Amino acid sequence: MKIALACDHGGFRLKETIKAYLEELGIEYIDYGTYSEESVDYPDFAYKAAKGIVNGEADRGIFICGTGIGISIAANKVKGIRAALCYNVFSAEMSKRHNNANVLCLGGRILGEELAKAIVKVWLETPFDGGRHERRINKISEIEKLEE
Template identity: 60%
Template sequence: MKIALGSDHGGFELKAIIKELFDQLGIPYQDFGTLDKESVDYPDFAAKVAEAVAGGDFERGIVVCGTGIGVSIAANKVRGIRAALCHDVFSAKASREHNDANVLTLGQRVIGPGLALEIVKTWLGTDFAGGRHSRRVDKIKAIEERYL
């Protein structure tokens, strides 16, 4: 599984920690920026990651900003993206099992690095359960078709 990874300046340090985890575990990824801590606009990086996932080049994406809220909102504007803001392990697991989330968003100023890495590992290691959840995800897709 290849991961699209991005952040703004407010998530840059946590993104670096996630990259270290990926390097240790041999998880392939591409960093879509930002590449330093200079102030940038989070929608630019959320869009790059979301478009890479929606385009099929990456199975999943992770985007980090200060709270995770802005990048979640921005990523969810891209057709085919189900971005989930997760600040606990239970939500990370449920976002994959129940919602087939394909983008994880995190807030560097909200959670510490240890919890963030547990969330990332759980999210990456959890499959979509299908079954009754497929019907619900299909309804989300139908809403997307009406409005996007």
């Protein structure tokens, strides 16, 4: 598994924490930036990393901005991305079980490091339940086709 990482200045510190955590877990990643706390625009980094997932450079993504809201909105504009903003372990688990989210979004100014790592761990380990949820994911894909 390879993870695409993206953040803006508000998510930079938490991204660095998540990078170290992924290394501890032995999970490969691609860091699409940003690379400092200098002010940048989150859509630029969300787009690059989301395209990396869609193009097969990475399998999933973890995107971080100050609240996680903006970067999740930007990521979800890319066809094939199902980005879920999660602030707790339960929402992370359900984003995989029911929604098969391929991008986890976090708020760098909202979450503490330990909670963020717990959210990441659950999100990485939780499988997609399929079944009735697969039908719903397929309907999301159909909506994307309508918007082409």
